[in-house]
Amino acid sequence: MTSVELTEDAYALAEEMLAEPLPRRWAHSLGVAERARSLRPVLGTDAELLEAAAILHDVGYSPGIAHTGFHPLDGARFLRERGFDEHVVRLVAHHSCALLEAEERGLRAELADSFPTEQPHLMDALIYCDMTTTPHGKPTTSDERVSEIVGRYGPDTIVGRFIQRAAPEIHSAVSRVRGQLASA
Template identity: 60%
Template sequence: MNNSLVEWAMRVAEAELRASLPRRWAHIQGVAGRAGEIGSALGKDSALLVSAATLHDVGYAPRLATTGFHPLDGARFLRDEHGADERLVRLVANHSFALLEAEERGLREELTTEFPLLEQPLLVDALVYCDMTTTPDGGRTTAQDRVAEILSRYGADSLVGRFIRQAKPDILAAVGRVEAALANQPR
């Protein structure tokens, strides 16, 4: 694993979120831990997964929230301020079916033009898995319970509620694919 990439990602996420959004910071640490556990299934991309998991919510940082859409704000920050690896930036921009939320926000064209979806399905699914099986406080959960938690926190008729209801089948399918891949890993 490329420990320097992972260490850099942790420093950046911590600097942006630890003090300003401690609960989000706890979630990120849980998601990154989960990525570390399953990273071996991705071989050479394990550090990329852990780094993307560490940075996936960096766009929530108050100083970075320019559009209010954290995947886009985070990806722009990583690209513009850090010149981060293109695959990493594209994973952050598109994590957990962000394209569906971008559509709700009228930002689909910006997201797809600036940050096309990475064509590595297992890597994309693995980031969904890590995010959607981690609670807001960094604990473990099921994808079903995570979707329910998001709906209860934001409300079913909110923009995020509409997005998560639409994304739920895709989220559950991605989590299922990762669980199947993990089950087929040699022990």
């Protein structure tokens, strides 16, 4: 499968799984993929791979595959079963500091043992794309995005605690990617 076919398949699957049951997630995923396209100057041959992971990163929220309630794990399992490229699977599994949320949910070992982490520059790039995109698919800052997530879920929930713990790494990843873009 070519990288273009991978991306086309990713868009088709994400739309099938998210557009109708979760239109806001679909809008967010489209925005994240758009951000991924903006990173082409710094990603080179990895650009299509990142775009595929970006459009699929929240597929684990789809009602038909949300088994554990932890969308990175559910999405990665689903994509692996569908035979998706293993780099995409691992990016989805670990997107936006997912290991920290897995820890909050008692699923860290399961996530880490089942899905090795991906190359750091790709992990940073996906964090950048996800954490600088609003739930409606519009650009934002990582500070605003973290605040929005805490506000939506509450500071004392699993997601609220996780995102507050992850915030320093999220902001660092966004800063690293912005630095790469500035140098390109």
